[in-house]
Amino acid sequence: xxxxxxxxxxxxxxxxxxxxxxxxxxxxxxxxxxxxxxxxxxxxxxxxxxxxxxxxxxxxxxxxxxxxxxxxxxxxxxxxxxxxxxxxxxxxxxxxxxxxxxxxxxxxxxxxxxxxxxxxxxxxxxxxxxxxxxxxxxxxxxxxxxxxxxxxxxxxxxxxxxxxxxxxxxxxxxxxxxxxxxxxxxxxxxxxxxxxxxxxxxxxxxxxxxxxxxxxxxxx
Numbered sequence: 720x721x722x723x724x725x726x727x728x729x730x731x732x733x734x735x736x737x738x739x740x741x742x743x744x745x746x747x748x749x750x751x752x753x754x755x756x757x758x759x760x761x762x763x764x765x766x767x768x769x770x771x772x773x774x775x776x777x778x779x780x781x782x783x784x785x786x787x788x789x790x791x792x793x794x795x796x797x798x799x800x801x802x803x804x805x806x807x808x809x810x811x812x813x814x815x816x817x818x819x820x821x822x823x824x825x826x827x828x829x830x831x832x833x834x835x836x837x838x839x840x841x842x843x844x845x846x847x848x849x850x851x852x853x854x855x856x857x858x859x860x861x862x863x864x865x866x867x868x869x870x871x872x873x874x875x876x877x878x879x880x881x882x883x884x885x886x887x888x889x890x891x892x893x894x895x896x897x898x899x900x901x902x903x904x905x906x907x908x909x910x911x912x913x914x915x916x917x918x919x920x921x922x923x924x925x926x927x928x929x930x931x932x933x934x935x936x937x938x939x
Contacts (some may be wrong), residue, residue, distance in 0.1 A: 736779075771802050776869045789830035793837055796823030800844055820844050828861075835866025839875045846879050856891055863894045873902035877910050881919035884926065890898055899923070900931040911935060 761861065766774065775798055782791045799820035805811040821844045828837040838861035845855040859876065866872035880895035887895070902910040914920035914935055923929050924936035 726892075766802060771798065774798055789827045789834070789837075792823055792830060793827040793834075793840070796820045796840055798826060799823065800840070808849070814848065817844050817848055819883070821848070832861075833865060835862045835864075835869055835872050837872075838862040838865065839872050842879060843875055846883060851883075851886060851888070851891075856888060859891050859894050863898055867898070867901060868905065870902075870906050872918075873898050873905065874909060874913065877902050877913050881913055881916070881923060884919075884922040892926065896923075896926075896928040896931065899929075899935070902933060903932055911938065 775795075778791055778795050780800060782788070782795065785791060797820070798903055799816050803813045808814060808817060821841065824837055824840040824844060827834070828841060831837060842858035842862060845858065846857045850930045859879075862872050862876065876895050876898035880892070880899060884892065890935070899910060912921075920935065923932075929936050
């Protein structure tokens with residue numbers, strides 16, 4: 720019995736070491752791609768084709784090693800969205816990239832439904848595709864509810880709101896107004912910067928829902 724127990728313990732140890740090794744290899748592929756994506760986001764520029772392919776291949780390898788890791792799925796979605804971040808979404812090739820990004824973000828949300836970032840990304844891509852529908856509204860609601868004080872959630876919801884305020888349903892406007900108000904507490908300079916882009920805050924500030932953001936609107 721002692722021999723059987725020892726053999727069982729050794730098998731468990733080997734399995735744990737193998738899992739750790741696989742995880743380490745996956746991380747080696749994932750983190751450089753993640754860092755590259757973050758750098759692109761901070762600079763506000765799209766990747767070159769060569770950079771994009773390298774990051775895509777790195778994430779594909781990470782997903783091959785750990786197919787059930789939602790982070791790898793979500794970053795793949797970000798990769799496809801960033802590739803066409805400044806492109807016209809009416810172009811078929813751009814819509815193809817956005818559709819692939821949306822598929823990945825949906826998959827990430829199913830894998831990790833409590834993550835506000837997956838829902839925020841779904842809302843962003845749906846907005847870029849012009850799909851202001853039930854799925855879009857649900858994504859906004861989930862993002863606002865799950866990550867009310869997450870700076871990234873606040874920024875993305877504010878960006879969507881300022882860009883398309885007139886086209887958004889009233890319940891969505893109310894949720895985004897709340898995100899803007901919270902953003903003015905946690906990151907006022909960034910929210911003000913988003914509002915000043917092409918004077919996009921005009922429609923928002925004309926709406927009674929903007930009362931909680933009076934400071935922002937008085938600066939216009």
